[in-house]
Amino acid sequence: GWPWPNCSNVAFPLVTIAALQFHSRAYPMIIQGTEVGRYKVWNSDPQGDEMQRARRIGNYMSWQLLEEDCDWEEQHDRMLIQLPIMGCAFKKTYYNGQHNDSELVSAFDLVMDYYAKSTEGCQRKTHIIQQYRNDIYENVKRGIYRNILKDEWYISPETPPRDEESYRRDERLGMSEPSPDETTPFKFLEQHCWLDLDQDGYAEPYILTLDARSQTVVRLVSRIENYEADVEYNVHKEVVRIKAHEYFTKYGLIPSPDGGIYDLGFGILLGPLNESVNSIINQLVDAGTLNNSGGGFLGRGAKIRGGVYNVSPFQWARVDSTGDDLRKNIFPLPTKEPSNVMFQL
Numbered sequence: 001g002w003p004w005p006n007c008s009n010v011a012f013p014l015v016t017i018a019a020l021q022f023h024s025r026a027y028p029m030i031i032q033g034t035e036v037g038r039y040k041v042w043n044s045d046p047q048g049d050e051m052q053r054a055r056r057i058g059n060y061m062s063w064q065l066l067e068e069d070c071d072w073e074e075q076h077d078r079m080l081i082q083l084p085i086m087g088c089a090f091k092k093t094y095y096n097g098q099h100n101d102s103e104l105v106s107a108f109d110l111v112m113d114y115y116a117k118s119t120e121g122c123q124r125k126t127h128i129i130q131q132y133r134n135d136i137y138e139n140v141k142r143g144i145y146r147n148i149l150k151d152e153w154y155i156s157p158e159t160p161p162r163d164e165e166s167y168r169r170d171e172r173l174g175m176s177e178p179s180p181d182e183t184t185p186f187k188f189l190e191q192h193c194w195l196d197l198d199q200d201g202y203a204e205p206y207i208l209t210l211d212a213r214s215q216t217v218v219r220l221v222s223r224i225e226n227y228e229a230d231v232e233y234n235v236h237k238e239v240v241r242i243k244a245h246e247y248f249t250k251y252g253l254i255p256s257p258d259g260g261i262y263d264l265g266f267g268i269l270l271g272p273l274n275e276s277v278n279s280i281i282n283q284l285v286d287a288g289t290l291n292n293s294g295g296g297f298l299g300r301g302a303k304i305r306g307g308v309y310n311v312s313p314f315q316w317a318r319v320d321s322t323g324d325d326l327r328k329n330i331f332p333l334p335t336k337e338p339s340n341v342m343f344q345l
Helices: 014-030 049-068 072-086 133-141 164-173 271-293 323-329 340-344
Strands: 088-095 100-105 110-112 124-131 186-195 204-211 217-222 231-233 239-242 248-252 296-298 330-332
Touching: 014 072, 014 271, 049 072, 049 100, 072 088, 072 100, 072 248, 133 217, 271 340, 323 330
Parallel strands: none
Antiparallel strands: 088 100, 088 248, 110 124, 124 186, 186 204, 204 217, 231 239, 296 330
């Protein structure tokens, strides 16, 4: 460490405190008991029938979120921690074959098109998914993926690529990546994109899923949910516009000043300030350590046996020098107490 080994290395949790403060205020505003889903009546409702219907729908949606989807509350709770730190988070909502599912997607795992200004207008969104061998097998048997069970990339152990950021993260956490084996997950890319497969000059919305290492496509499905309502035709029965079904919902903290898709969070806003706080605290602690522990220079006239001297209260150590010689040949380091000005910063 600097300025000496085992010096102060305090990391003040400024960003964490800000994130917890945001979470403690946002969570009870969203989840108030069992009333999560709410509907509002816009039209005239003198008899109150529409209001009663809205309440029934809201109660049913609340039951879907809190009871049917067992992970929704936990995922939303985690999202309210990620959101203030990273600036934005995403929820992926889809029907999993049994019920509606809402999955938290980190901003690191959703790669957006460079020119995207909104989630709905993004021409290509890539969701990075980690899937185990059993997950792939189940999707093949259910008919979701095409049969790739005999492909070489599936049979051989997965060897995920490593980047410098992954190494730094593992080093901070004191972890190391295990050797690839049968339990190593595969890295899949699920792209929500537009492709002109029929070559009519207009690209259609698709979901393309592929294995990242082998670039093997395992699934290709349309993102058109209702062809009658989502496809617009002109008088000549030609396709004018297609509305793609959107699976991702973005939650943002502070909009990016440059108009980008990724918003700003406390990690960017408070990061430099947090580093300054860490430096001030560590300098104060090191200054106190240096001032309290003593140390200095010994002249040649101080006749003291070599080695380390540990002085305890009520203890007197024997030396071969007179008191006057010790006073003249011992010069303590000119240290000062921790600065009160830095402490008040």
